[in-house]
Amino acid sequence: MTATTRRRRSKRTAVGEAHRLLPGPLLMAVTVVLCAMVLVPTSYILLASLNTDIGVAEGEFWPSTFSLESYRRIWTTANLATGLVNSLIVCAFTAAASALLGTVTAYVLVRYTFTGRLTILRGLVGLQSIPGTLMLLPVFVLFSSAGNYLGIAMVGSRWGLFIAYLTFALPFSTWVMVTYLRGLPRELEEAARADGASTLVILFRIIFPLSLPAVVVSGIFAFLLGWNDVLFASVLTRPQTQTAAVALSTFGATQEGGALPVYSQVMAAALVTAAPVVVLYLIFQRYLVGGLTAGGVK
Template identity: 35%
Template sequence: MRNKGLIEVIKKGLFWLLVIIIFIYLVFPFYWAINSSLKSEAQLQMTPATFVPRDPETYKFAPTLQNYRAVFSNDKFVRGLINSAIVSMLTTLLALAVGSVSAFALGKLRFKGKTLSLYLILAMTMFPQVTVLSGLYAVINHLGIKAIPSMILSYMLFTLPFTTWVMTSFFKSLPNELLQSAQVDGATPFQTFYKILLPLTAPALVTTGLLSFIAAWNEYLFALTFTSIEPTARTVPVAIALFTGEVSRQIPFGEIMAAAVIVTIPLVVLVLIFQKRIVAGLTAGAVKG
């Protein structure tokens, strides 16, 4: 019995040790970004690097907000934040609107080619972005579409298939009796969709919507390409990548870290606000019935 108790204690100890290691591995990059954003240029050049901002001479704790002031005084960065918010929100709304209707049809309605349609949607998520970038850019450039609408349309390539695929599983998990009862009461399929079934998929809408928003908010490759001839439409990842120092070949590391922290805060806030919905959304479609 003692040996069994000792083994259980060792197992729990190893488990919590693994949890702590994973937690540090995940949180440390964000902590280091905050730490670096609170340092001046002289503090960033200190060797060895310090885990908190310290004065190079007295070695006392000395954080500074000069990087944040510099970032918020950068018009290109502020414009990038606004552009990213517009593009991300519109992409998310369009993905949810189109994806939820498609998911309802694929999850609850009967028609030929439904299984093939599902696999085609899944296949669309497997293509790397770079494989369609050049052709898509040529089409958009030929049609003369502005940078922001072109980014929204291109982001739908990877948010819409994901949204449709995930939402389909949630609609499948809803009881068919709801659909049958609505039909008996004279409701059309569309009325059944938006009055009865759609409200029940709120956790799924929040989960897929948040993931779509994060994907559009952080996207860099398409944004860099489509805004190359329209700098005013640059999103915040592109704006951060194009930060320049006060002198030639200087990398403003502190300002980049401050900008990264600012860009990450909205995502953290959204996750904290909708965390219960996210957990419900991630688990509700796992069990059918």
């Protein structure tokens, strides 16, 4: 049975299960409601960004005049360019490091047996239950202490924020890769070892290519963790190293209570900030769907 046939059967089975759980009309109604919950706010943000600030303040849903002026102004009023560059640098390195280290760690946990292996696996699950808010003060104190005693400036730097994000992204990436690698056959590795391949050769020439969907999933989730974060980025950065989320939050807060809130510019800044994530999803959509559904069909 080919992979295409298995995917088609899986799709038909999923559709059949959905119709068995909900009647056809009710399923259609639920689908319409869920789509409306996403499309209506998104449509309003898009239309508001193409409107004028006065038009949005007056409550216009459909702009009386369409204009791209807000998209031009946000680069000087919101300091968005610096935030986008910082976010792309920090999140890209976090995604790459998390995917690489997560794959290597998962390979060791899945293919080797040693004392403490189960404890580490259980710890990976337990770390996911700790709210990040509780870790903000300890992380800040730790980074500040490193700056005072070691002479290393971590607070206010990009790489300090990178370490903080990697700390939270790595357990999830490792667990995703553990789940995926358990389904890979050992015969491929045994055949490579019989041909004289070392562990590193097997890891980078066999495991990584076969695990590409899961690697992409772990990398994208690590990227989103840093891209959407405001709490840690607000505390661990300075104006020169602030991320796009902090720049957008600061810009929106400074406009509240003004004589004329620049709502149109806020909407335009929000769309520009969300654009890289949408582009990232469109590029890796095939791998993302494959990685999320891997292991669900045997």
